[in-house]
Amino acid sequence: MKVKFDYHVHSIYSKNKHGKSTIEENVQKAIELGLEEIAITDHGPKHILYGIKNKNIVKAKNEVIQLRKKYPNIKILYGIEANILNFQGDIDINEEDLEIYDIVLCGYHLGVLYSSFKDFWGFIFLNYFSKFSKKLKEKQIERNTNAVVNALNKNKIYILTHPGDKILVDIDKIAFAAQENNTILEINSHHNHLNAEEIKIASKYDVKFAIGSDSHIKDNIGSFENALREVKKAGIDIRRIVNIA
Numbered sequence: 001m002k003v004k005f006d007y008h009v010h011s012i013y014s015k016n017k018h019g020k021s022t023i024e025e026n027v028q029k030a031i032e033l034g035l036e037e038i039a040i041t042d043h044g045p046k047h048i049l050y051g052i053k054n055k056n057i058v059k060a061k062n063e064v065i066q067l068r069k070k071y072p073n074i075k076i077l078y079g080i081e082a083n084i085l086n087f088q089g090d091i092d093i094n095e096e097d098l099e100i101y102d103i104v105l106c107g108y109h110l111g112v113l114y115s116s117f118k119d120f121w122g123f124i125f126l127n128y129f130s131k132f133s134k135k136l137k138e139k140q141i142e143r144n145t146n147a148v149v150n151a152l153n154k155n156k157i158y159i160l161t162h163p164g165d166k167i168l169v170d171i172d173k174i175a176f177a178a179q180e181n182n183t184i185l186e187i188n189s190h191h192n193h194l195n196a197e198e199i200k201i202a203s204k205y206d207v208k209f210a211i212g213s214d215s216h217i218k219d220n221i222g223s224f225e226n227a228l229r230e231v232k233k234a235g236i237d238i239r240r241i242v243n244i245a
């Protein structure tokens with residue numbers, strides 16, 4: 001098995017030392033591993049703790065442009081891991097921003113400046129309380145799923161990161177929306193979602209998968225062991241995974 005590319009890599013621009021390696025260190029590591037491509041995908045700006053500062057978005061892009069000249073043997077993509085901001089499916093990048101990015105990943109995260117108090121209440125408190133009520137749990141799965149499906153329908157998302165992490169969702173409905181929007185579903189090696197069971201459910205649809213290391217330090221780039229274990233358990237054809245051969 002060969003890792004061809006890793007499209008989920010954080011750099012020091014994921015603030016508060018959440019990302020530990022510079023873009024260049026990440027690129028060097030990817031070259032050392034023989035990767036054909038790497039995408040730098042720091043957290044979207046509305047992540048309160050870890051989001052890229054607005055002023056750094058262009059700075060980081062320019063760094064990538066310079067590094068492409070210095071390391072012509074690897075393809076370096078400049079991307080972002082955007083955040084879902086509300087139940088309507090808005091995310092923290094807009095149409096104009098799309099010109100900056102070569103690739104847009106998006107996922108649900110905690111610690112985000114959600115659009116309104118109602119969204120904050122719905123995502124954080126109701127999901128917490130749903131642990132204690134079967135009825136509320138069912139309702140929350142429906143609400144959470146709609147938020148993700150709306151995000152897929154509303155935005156051009158290339159990869160949906162770690163579906164099912166942090167909130168309960170209906171993977172079946174999300175996989176259908178991913179199929180309709182041509183969005184790749186991530187098998188995240190760090191967060192263990194999609195897991196084997198979720199991969200099986202999603203694989204009923206005409207969707208592709210990408211393994212993401214979600215590395216926050218260069219040494220984790222291309223480390224796909226956990227994800228590959230889940231893939232094996234799920235028993236899907238590995239040709240459905242875009243970034244391994």
Ligand SMILES: [Zn+2]
Pocket residue numbers: 081107109161162
């Ligand atoms: Zn994430």
Ligand SMILES: [Zn+2]
Pocket residue numbers: 008010081214
């Ligand atoms: Zn990430």
